[in-house]
Every structure is written in C-alpha cells, then in structure tokens.
Amino acid sequence: MLDWIKVGTLSDIPRLGARTVETAQGQVAVFRTSGDEVFAIFNRCPHKGGPLSEGIVSGKVVVCPLHSWTIDLATGEATAPDEGCTRPVPVKLVEGEIWLELKAGLKVAHG
Amino acid sequence: MNAALRQKLVVIGNGMAGMRTVEELLAIAPARFDITVFGAEPHPNYNRIMLSSVLAGEKEVDDIIINPRVWYAENGIALHTGDPVVAIDRAAKTVTSLSGLVVPYDRLLLATGSKPLMPPLPGLELPGVVAFRDIADVEKMLAAAEQKQRAVVIGGGLLGLEAAWGLRRRGMPVALVHLMPTLMERQLDVEAGHLLQKDLTERGLHFFTGAQTEEIMGLDRAEGLKLTDGREVPADLVVVAIGIRPNIDLAKGAGLDINRGIEVGDDMCCSDPAIYAVGECVEHRGQVFGLVAPIWEQAKVCASRLAGRDDANYQTPPLSTRLKITGIDVFSVGQLTAVDEGDEELIYRDSAKGIYKKLVLRADKVVGAVMYGDVADGAWYFQMLREKADVAAMRDRMIFGQAYADVSAKGKGVDVAAMSDDTQVCGCNGVSKGTIVKAICEKGLTSLDEVKAHTKAGSSCGQCSAVVQAILSHVTGEAVEAKAAGMCGCTDLPHDEVRRVIVAQELKSMTAVRKALAWRTPDGCAKCRPALNYYLLCAWPAEYVDDSQSRFINERVHANIQKDGTYSVVPRMWGGVTTPAELRAIADVADKFQIPTVKVTGGQRIDLLGVRKDQLPAVWADLNKAGMVSGHAYAKGLRTVKTCVGSEWCRFGTQDSTGLGIKLEKLMWGTWTPHKFKLAVSGCPRNCAEATIKDLGVICVEAGYDLVVGGNGGIELRGTDPLCRVASEDEVLEYAGAFLQIYREEARYLERTAPWVERVGMDYIKKRVVGDEAGRRAAFSRFVYSQKYAQIDPWAERVLGVEAYEFQSLAEVE
Ligand code: SRM
Ligand SMILES: Cc1cc2nc3c(=O)[nH]c(=O)nc-3n(C[C@H](O)[C@H](O)[C@H](O)COP(=O)(O)OP(=O)(O)OC[C@H]3O[C@@H](n4cnc5c(N)ncnc54)[C@H](O)[C@@H]3O)c2cc1C
Ligand code: SF4
Ligand code: FES
Numbered sequence: 001m002l003d004w005i006k007v008g009t010l011s012d013i014p015r016l017g018a019r020t021v022e023t024a025q026g027q028v029a030v031f032r033t034s035g036d037e038v039f040a041i042f043n044r045c046p047h048k049g050g051p052l053s054e055g056i057v058s059g060k061v062v063v064c065p066l067h068s069w070t071i072d073l074a075t076g077e078a079t080a081p082d083e084g085c086t087r088p089v090p091v092k093l094v095e096g097e098i099w100l101e102l103k104a105g106l107k108v109a110h111g
Numbered sequence: 112m113n114a115a116l117r118q119k120l121v122v123i124g125n126g127m128a129g130m131r132t133v134e135e136l137l138a139i140a141p142a143r144f145d146i147t148v149f150g151a152e153p154h155p156n157y158n159r160i161m162l163s164s165v166l167a168g169e170k171e172v173d174d175i176i177i178n179p180r181v182w183y184a185e186n187g188i189a190l191h192t193g194d195p196v197v198a199i200d201r202a203a204k205t206v207t208s209l210s211g212l213v214v215p216y217d218r219l220l221l222a223t224g225s226k227p228l229m230p231p232l233p234g235l236e237l238p239g240v241v242a243f244r245d246i247a248d249v250e251k252m253l254a255a256a257e258q259k260q261r262a263v264v265i266g267g268g269l270l271g272l273e274a275a276w277g278l279r280r281r282g283m284p285v286a287l288v289h290l291m292p293t294l295m296e297r298q299l300d301v302e303a304g305h306l307l308q309k310d311l312t313e314r315g316l317h318f319f320t321g322a323q324t325e326e327i328m329g330l331d332r333a334e335g336l337k338l339t340d341g342r343e344v345p346a347d348l349v350v351v352a353i354g355i356r357p358n359i360d361l362a363k364g365a366g367l368d369i370n371r372g373i374e375v376g377d378d379m380c381c382s383d384p385a386i387y388a389v390g391e392c393v394e395h396r397g398q399v400f401g402l403v404a405p406i407w408e409q410a411k412v413c414a415s416r417l418a419g420r421d422d423a424n425y426q427t428p429p430l431s432t433r434l435k436i437t438g439i440d441v442f443s444v445g446q447l448t449a450v451d452e453g454d455e456e457l458i459y460r461d462s463a464k465g466i467y468k469k470l471v472l473r474a475d476k477v478v479g480a481v482m483y484g485d486v487a488d489g490a491w492y493f494q495m496l497r498e499k500a501d502v503a504a505m506r507d508r509m510i511f512g513q514a515y516a517d518v519s520a521k522g523k524g525v526d527v528a529a530m531s532d533d534t535q536v537c538g539c540n541g542v543s544k545g546t547i548v549k550a551i552c553e554k555g556l557t558s559l560d561e562v563k564a565h566t567k568a569g570s571s572c573g574q575c576s577a578v579v580q581a582i583l584s585h586v587t588g589e590a591v592e593a594k595a596a597g598m599c600g601c602t603d604l605p606h607d608e609v610r611r612v613i614v615a616q617e618l619k620s621m622t623a624v625r626k627a628l629a630w631r632t633p634d635g636c637a638k639c640r641p642a643l644n645y646y647l648l649c650a651w652p653a654e655y656v657d658d659s660q661s662r663f664i665n666e667r668v669h670a671n672i673q674k675d676g677t678y679s680v681v682p683r684m685w686g687g688v689t690t691p692a693e694l695r696a697i698a699d700v701a702d703k704f705q706i707p708t709v710k711v712t713g714g715q716r717i718d719l720l721g722v723r724k725d726q727l728p729a730v731w732a733d734l735n736k737a738g739m740v741s742g743h744a745y746a747k748g749l750r751t752v753k754t755c756v757g758s759e760w761c762r763f764g765t766q767d768s769t770g771l772g773i774k775l776e777k778l779m780w781g782t783w784t785p786h787k788f789k790l791a792v793s794g795c796p797r798n799c800a801e802a803t804i805k806d807l808g809v810i811c812v813e814a815g816y817d818l819v820v821g822g823n824g825g826i827e828l829r830g831t832d833p834l835c836r837v838a839s840e841d842e843v844l845e846y847a848g849a850f851l852q853i854y855r856e857e858a859r860y861l862e863r864t865a866p867w868v869e870r871v872g873m874d875y876i877k878k879r880v881v882g883d884e885a886g887r888r889a890a891f892s893r894f895v896y897s898q899k900y901a902q903i904d905p906w907a908e909r910v911l912g913v914e915a916y917e918f919q920s921l922a923e924v925e
Contacts, residue, residue: 005924007921007922007924008921008922012916012921013916013921014659014660014916015660016634016660016661017660019916019920019921020920020921021920021921021922021923021924022920022922022923022924023923023924023925024924024925027920030921033634034633034634048674049676050676051672051676054664054667054668054672054676055637055664056637056640056641056660056661056662056663057634057660058632058634058635058636058637058640059632059633059634059636063637065663065664065672066672066674068637070637100924102924
C-alpha cells in the first residue's frame with residue numbers, strides 16, 4: 001500500500017541542494033532547485049551506486065559525485081551518452097511541506 | 112524483400128574486418144542477407160587498436176566496444192560469441208562450430224584475423240608468457256602488472272613498444288629486447304629510431320637492441336630471458352610481440368588456396384566463388400596486412416561484391432604508420448631512405464627540441480617521409496606522395512612544412528581552408544576532407560563525436576581528431592571555435608575573459624556574473640559554478656560569501672568521499688611531524704568510531720578511512736580537542752608540505768628543512784587555489800622530500816635555498832624548473848607566497864602549476880617573481896591579506912554547528 005508521508009519542510013533543504021530520507025526501500029534523495037521545485041529519487045546512481053544527494057544540482061539535473069554522470073531529477077534517467085535510470089519517488093509540496101509517496105509509513109523520526 | 116528470399120551469409124570472425132564488412136553491407140543492401148556471425152572471443156566486436164590505450168590505462172574495455180550486443184539484435188544478426196568455427200564443409204555449404212552448431216550458408220566470409228607469431232623458444236609455454244593480441248592478453252598483463260615486479264617485452268616494433276609503454280604506465284619496470292640495432296626499423300630510419308629509443312629511455316624503459324633471445328628461463332613460471340650473448344634479463348612477465356601471421360587454419364582445412372594468407376583476388380573472393388575473405392587473414396597479390404587502413408578498403412569492396420555489384424576492385428593504398436604512445440610523435444610513409452643515386456633526401460634536424468624530419472624525393476616527387484617529434488605535416492607529405500605531385504617548385508622550402516612551402520597557407524598548424532577536398536584526413540578509415548565537409552553540411556553536425564559517428568573519421572586510432580575538429584570549426588564558422596574555448600555549455604567566454612570582467616566590473620556574486628555576461632542557463636552548471644566560486648573568492652577575499660552548493664562534495668563537507676559513500680579524514684600534520692599525543696588522539700578516534708582503516712598517506716600524514724558522513728562532526732571534534740585541524744586533503748587548495756629531517760638530525764643536512772616546511776605550511780594552510788598545491792622542502796640536494804616534483808619545492812644548500820616550481824608527480828610526470836636561489840628563510844616565504852598568489856590570480860580553474868608554467872613560460876614567472884621586486888612584495892601582501900579570511904579551520908566551524916543539515920538525514924521512514 002502507498003501512503004503520502006510528510007518528511008520535512010522546504011526550508012530544510014538548501015537551494016540547489018539535497019537531503020536524504022531513510023526508508024524501508026532504501027535511501028531517497030530529495031532535491032530543491034533554484035526555483036523551489038522539489039524532486040525525489042532513490043539515492044543510488046545507475047552507474048555504480050554513487051550517492052546522488054551529494055552531487056552538484058543545477059537546472060533540473062544533478063551530477064553524480066563519483067564519476068560525474070548527469071541524472072535528470074524528474075525522471076531519474078542518466079543523460080546521453082550514459083545509459084541507466086534510478087527510480088523517481090512521487091513528491092508534492094503543500095504549503096511549504098514536503099510529502100513523499102512511499103510504501104505504508106509507520107513512523108516519522110526527526111523532521 | 113521478403114525474408115524467405117534472403118540469402119544466408121555466415122561470417123567467421125567477429126573482429127574489425129568482419130564487422131566493418133557487415134556494416135558496409137548493411138548500409139548498401141540491408142535486406143539481402145540473413146547474417147550469422149561466429150566469434151572465437153567472448154566479446155562483441157571491439158576496436159583492437161585501442162588495446163594499447165586500455166593497457167596504458169587511458170581507456171576502459173567498455174570504451175572500445177565498437178558494436179554492442181544490441182546492435183547485432185537491431186540488425187537481425189545472429190551472434191555466437193565464444194564459439195569458434197571448427198570446420199567448413201564446402202560441398203554441403205555448412206560450417207560447424209565448437210559447440211556443435213551447424214549453420215548453412217549461401218555466402219561465407221572469412222575474417223579470422225591473424226595469430227601472434229611465437230618464436231620456437233624453450234620456455235615459451237611457461238605461465239607468465241603472453242602475446243599482445245586480444246582482451247584476454249591485456250587482462251593477463253594487467254593482472255601481472257598488479258602483482259608482479261618486472262616485465263620484459265620481446266620485439267621493438269609498433270606492438271612491442273606500445274605493450275612496453277602500457278606496462279610502464281602501469282608502474283612496472285620494463286625492459287625491451289629487440290633483434291635489430293634500432294627500433295621500428297621497418298617504419299623508421301636509423302636516426303628516428305635512435306631518437307625514439309632515447310625518448311623512451313628517458314621515460315624509464317630499458318632497451319637491449321641487437322639482442323637475440325635464446326630461451327625463456329624459469330621452472331614453473333617465467334623468470335626472465337637469457338640472451339644469446341649470455342646476458343640475462345630477469346622478469347616475471349614476458350610479452351612476445353615479434354609479429355603476426357595470418358590465421359589460415361580453417362581455410363587450409365577446407366582446402367582453399369592459401370600461401371602466406373588466404374589468397375583472394377581483386378574482388379576479395381577466394382578460390383571458392385561462394386567464399387570471401389577480408390582482413391589480416393588474406394593475401395592479396397602477394398601482400399599480407401597488419402593495419403586497418405587497407406582492411407577498410409577491403410571491407411568496402413567485399414561488401415559491394417556481396418551486395419551483387421561487380422564493379423568494385425581492391426587495390427592496396429599507400430600506407431602510413433603512427434605510434435600510439437602519448438607524447439611521442441612518429442610518422443612514416445613510403446621509402447625510408449634513398450636507395451640509389453636517383454633518390455634525394457631532404458633532412459631537417461633540431462636536436463635541442465628533438466625534432467627530425469626526412470623527405471625522400473625521386474624525380475621531384477615525394478616517395479617517402481620519416482618524421483619524429485613534429486608530425487603536423489605528415490598528412491600533407493602523405494597527400495603529395497599519393498597524388499604523385501611535382502614538388503620541384505617548393506623543393507627547398509617543403510621540409511619546413513606546408514605553412515612555409517605553400518604561399519597561400521597562413522598561420523601555423525594545419526591549414527584546413529587550404530586543404531583540397533580529396534586530402535585524406537583519417538588514414539585508418541580513408542576519409543577525405545570532402546567527405547567530412549559534406550557530412551557536416553548535409554547532416555548539420557556540430558560536434559566531433561557526431562562527425563566520428565557519421566563519417567568514421569577519427570574513430571579508429573584517433574590521431575587525426577585535432578584535424579577533424581579544425582575542419583568542423585572551419586565549416587560551421589566562428590561559433591564552434593568560440594564554443595570550444597568557452598568555460599562550459601553555459602557561456603562561450605573563456606576562463607580568462609570571465610575573470611577579467613569579474614575584476615574590471617567588480618562583480619561580486621555568481622548571479623551578477625551570469626547576468627553581466629549573459630549566461631545561457633540561470634543556475635550555471637557543475638562545470639562553471641565551482642570555477643566562478645573560486646574566481647570570486649580569489650578576487651574578493653573579504654567580501655565574497657562562499658557558495659557551498661557550488662562546491663564539489665569533498666570541499667562541501669571537508670572530507671574525501673570514497674567509492675562506498677563513506678568519507679576519509681586526514682588531519683594536518685605540519686611538515687610531516689607529529690607527537691605521541693597526536694598519535695594517541697588519532698588512535699583513540701579510530702577505536703571510538705570503529706574506523707576500519709588507518710593509513711599513512713603518500714603525503715606524510717595519516718588517513719582515517721571509512722567514516723560515515725553523520726560521524727564526521729564528532730570525529731573532528733575529538734581531533735580538534737587534541738589540537739589538530741583539517742589537512743584539506745580534499746581541497747583545491749594547499750595540501751601537504753613534505754619535509755625531510757634536515758640539519759637538525761641528518762649528517763648531510765645544510766639547513767633546517769623540517770622547520771622551514773612547517774613555517775611554509777603555517778603561512779599557506781587554508782588557501783584556496785585553482786587546483787591543488789603541494790610543497791616539499793629537502794635539506795640537501797639528495798632531495799629526500801622529493802621537492803622536484805612539487806608545485807613548489809625548496810632545496811637547501813650551504814649557500815641558501817634553491818626554489819623550484821611547476822613540478823607534478825601525478826598523471827603526467829614533470830620535474831620542476833628552477834626559479835632562483837635566495838639566502839634566507841624570510842625570502843623563501845616571500846618568494847613562495849608571491850608565486851602562489853600569482854598562480855591563484857592567473858591560472859585557470861583546474862589548471863595545476865605544471866601546465867600553467869608551461870603555458871605562460873618560466874621567463875614570465877621569473878620576471879614576475881624574481882625580476883620585479885615591488886610586484887613580488889605586492890603579490891605577497893595580497894596573499895597575506897587573503898589568508899586572514901581563509902585560515903579558519905572548517906572542521907571547528909562545523910563542530911560548532913555550521914551547515915549541520917549536511918550531516919543529518921531529513922527523516923527516517925519505516
Ligand atoms: C590519500 C592519498 C593516497 C594515499 O593513501 O597515500 C591520495 C588519495 C587521492 N588522490 Fe592523490 N592521494 C595522495 C597523494 C598523492 C600524491 C603524492 C604526494 O602528494 O606527494 C600524488 C602525486 C603528486 C602530485 O600531486 O603531483 C597524488 C596525485 C593525485 C592526482 C594526480 C594529480 C595530477 O595533477 O596529475 C589525482 C587526481 C586529481 O587531482 O585530479 C589524485 C586524486 C586523489 C583522490 C582525491 C582521488 C579522488 O578523487 O577520490 C584520492 C582521494 C582518496 C581519499 O579520499 O583519501 N591524486 N596524490 C594521498 C593523500 C596525501 C595527503 O596526505 O593529503
Ligand atoms: C595492440 C594492437 C594495436 C594495434 N594498433 C594499430 C594501429 O594503431 N593502427 C592500425 O592500423 N592497426 C593497428 N593494429 C592492427 C589492427 O588491430 C588489425 O589490423 C585489425 O584488427 C585486423 O582485423 P581483422 O578483423 O583482420 O582481425 P581481428 O580484429 O583480429 O579479428 C579476427 C577475429 O576472428 C576471430 N576468429 C579467429 N578464428 C576464428 C574462428 N575459427 N571462429 C570464429 N572466430 C574466429 C578472432 O578471435 C578475432 O576476434 C593493432 C593491433 C593490436 C593487437
Ligand atoms: S589513492 Fe590515488 S593512486 Fe590510489 S587509487 Fe586513489 S587516486 Fe589512484
Ligand atoms: S556512481 Fe554515479 S557516476 Fe559512477
């Protein structure tokens with residue numbers, strides 16, 4: 001079953017930055033763009049599993065810190081010529097609060 | 112065409128020749144055949160030429176795949192890898208593979224390549240003896256490079272030299288044994304061969320020329336070579352690269368006409384009209400092959416014949432040779448020397464620069480060229496040779512190159528505007544300038560990669576890429592040229608211009624820069640943001656607020672990210688000196704946080720590896736308590752100052768090198784620089800601190816201190832250039848600080864001192880740092896001023912809570 005779960009507020013994430021959320025399915029990276037849009041994808045680069053949350057964000061892409069693949073924040077796809085995809089997580093922003101759609105949430109720790 | 116009407120084509124050999132023929136065939140007759148390919152190797156087809164680059168660590172195996180498996184699938188080709196064909200039944204028109212597959216054919220293509228020539232030496236079968244032909248060989252060599260001590264290569268031709276160089280790049284001591292007195296004697300004359308040997312000796316290869324191997328020594332595995340003159344060359348890895356021999360086993364078994372290779376006519380057909388052959392396995396008019404350029408011609412002709420056209424005939428083109436060793440430029444074509452009185456040699460020699468060029472003329476036509484050190488005009492000489500051009504009119508100028516010989520040519524380098532359309536640009540693929548220009552115009556190509564993909568120019572050995580790029584720029588106009596020089600995709604402006612404007616217009620934020628210079632993207636990108644952040648910080652040390660989101664992760668969290676996402680922590684160890692108390696504190700931290708690895712670094716300090724991100728502030732807090740600060744092992748900034756023991760202890764020490772190193776480190780720590788900056792101070796010319804491969808080195812002598820700059824021990828080894836000698840420690844600090852500040856202000860982001868010094872020249876640096884006393888003092892005080900804002904321990908700040916969000920997750924959801 002899927003559930004919308006509140007994970008924090010927009011101001012918790014620096015502009016052009018990311019924070020991580022620990023979930024039962026693995027770590028999710030939540031990104032904030034310069035225009036205050038929010039995106040969430042699983043925090044594993046399709047190349048060799050690099051932590052995408054640690055990359056440099058610009059526009060709607062993040063550059064992986066390990067070997068510089070460029071990943072599209074909306075789709076989780078690597079941009080050509082690299083190939084691969086990491087799974088996006090549905091995310092919404094309601095009155096400054098960030099919600100992720102995840103498998104049945106039981107509890108939310110520090111927010 | 113209906114599938115049922117298709118004929119069956121079976122290709123034996125999934126290598127360069129076979130698959131090029133299939134590509135050509137698909138281009139002109141995509142529906143004519145059902146194609147089955149057998150390959151003995153387990154891989155899809157790859158660029159064998161680039162094995163040298165894989166060995167040298169310049170490319171990965173993945174990078175050299177020409178057609179991945181999906182390509183076969185997309186084109187409906189049945190591919191059987193790792194399954195060699197073992198028999199051909201010409202009467203039944205079938206082939207049988209090792210795994211037992213029996214596949215019928217209407218047309219059969221043999222492309223089995225060649226086998227390495229193995230001399231009948233005792234010991235040849237020992238483990239540790241390899242050839243240099245395929246991926247499996249390279250893997251064996253790499254495995255050996257990881258474990259074993261020494262390598263010896265037998266054979267000083269193209270292949271042997273590239274093998275030796277690759278192993279050398281992998282850190283093995285390498286000796287090369289060659290039968291002839293000079294290297295590459297089939298492609299180079301004696302003089303060029305000597306120059307090559309001299310250069311490679313300087314790069315650390317050892318040569319035994321005029322040396323014949325008697326046996327490979329060793330009981331259970333290779334232990335070295337014994338030469339016929341009694342000398343022994345110890346080695347754990349023996350690479351045999353003395354030549355190749357066409358792989359004709361299968362054709363022989365099938366009763367086809369063979370001599371040295373499988374005999375083919377001008378139509379690439381064998382003695383059986385249903386069977387064709389291409390590549391290194393064939394013999395055409397008495398000639399066998401070992402380079403791809405003629406093989407690509409064969410592939411074209413063969414594809415055309417298979418497609419049912421009968422007008423294509425193969426003729427061997429003149430061939431040129433190049434050696435793929437980065438930084439060594441060799442070119443040769445045609446005759447290497449004058450053979451009789453009718454021939455003339457024109458020679459140009461610049462021994463200081465290591466340049467040698469020779470043209471061989473006969474009846475006012477170019478019949479050969481050998482070039483070493485400067486090969487820019489190779490393509491031009493080659494063209495004149497092919498065109499049999501009469502060169503009488505420029506005979507006395509042409510050895511200086513096209514720019515001098517050709518009055519219409521201007522500037523230096525290759526003049527692509529003056530180049531005629533039929534000038535061959537890519538020798539491997541036989542692509543002319545005209546073909547490239549046509550593809551660029553018709554298909555609207557804008558990048559080198561696109562041109563490679565559409566024309567194949569530059570896609571084999573890659574040596575002509577610069578010329579292809581020049582043609583692209585020429586055809587598409589100024590825009591591309593400017594783009595090539597721009598900082599990144601967000602702007603066409605080059606680094607130096609952006610920097611000039613930042614200072615001239617007093618731009619003090621990234622947004623201001625992007626606005627003033629009309630950036631194409633609102634945020635910039637991962638390339639330009641770190642550069643702009645640095646330029647602003649350097650220009651306005653007191654005012655600019657660092658943008659941590661524009662920093663690479665290591666600089667953002669002040670630790671080095673590791674491949675598993677954990678971090679490493681390297682505390683500063685001033686001048687490489689530590690104390691029992693510091694060591695105890697490090698040991699306590701390692702215990703307390705269960706740090707998996709504690710390692711002494713190559714920079715004279717200690718690395719704690721495998722720290723989780725959320726542990727970092729606590730680890731730093733404990734280190735801070737013991738008086739230790741960040742070592743900036745992650746920074747484009749001051750790294751280590753290595754020292755030796757010096758006059759305090761060493762019986763040869765002339766000055767207190769340890770103390771001076773610490774003073775330099777205290778002066779410079781915390782500074783941000785275009786790329787990392789490393790120092791070393793040695794107490795005497797024995798140079799135990801390796802000062803001559805550092806960005807800045809000090810070598811103490813009785814009379815004072817020799818300052819040396821621009822060294823690099825990394826990817827491209829470069830020894831320092833001497834700057835000057837000074838008499839006192841205070842002067843060392845002033846000169847070093849001034850040098851560092853000028854580097855900070857003038858080098859481009861990510862340009863280390865070595866390439867910077869080469870770009871601007873030592874004369875310029877001496878003029879600024881040594882010659883101009885007032886300028887030096889001013890630069891030094893600008894440095895000291897900026898240090899006021901830089902010398903704040905980033906670890907201590909974060910222990911106090913700066914950017915705390917960096918080290919915590921946002922939430923945990925179960
Ligand atoms: C830790 C250390 C290896 C060790 O265990 O000894 C090391 C580790 C790394 N080096 Fe190094 N280098 C280390 C000493 C060196 C040295 C030796 C020296 O400084 O005397 C060199 C050659 C000298 C030189 O720089 O001229 C060296 C030449 C490089 C290079 C090539 C630089 C070049 O200009 O060619 C790179 C790649 C780069 O910077 O782009 C590199 C890059 C790296 C990186 C940062 C690779 C990366 O991007 O992840 C490694 C970080 C691992 C980590 O997180 O700790 N490392 N590296 C050494 C740290 C010294 C220290 O105390 O800070
Ligand atoms: C390290 C190295 C560097 C080189 N550098 C250059 C260079 O700079 N410039 C240049 O022009 N040339 C270079 N060459 C030469 C070039 O690679 C060859 O000329 C070219 O690969 C020949 O193509 P081919 O298809 O005839 O043979 P290959 O590419 O060898 O292909 C033959 C294939 O057939 C397979 N095969 C053999 N028998 C069977 C069977 N019975 N059943 C199924 N499969 C079989 C083999 O396993 C092999 O994969 C280099 C070669 C090497 C090894
Ligand atoms: S520490 Fe340096 S030499 Fe060792 S693997 Fe990393 S980058 Fe390469
Ligand atoms: S793990 Fe992301 S680019 Fe390699």
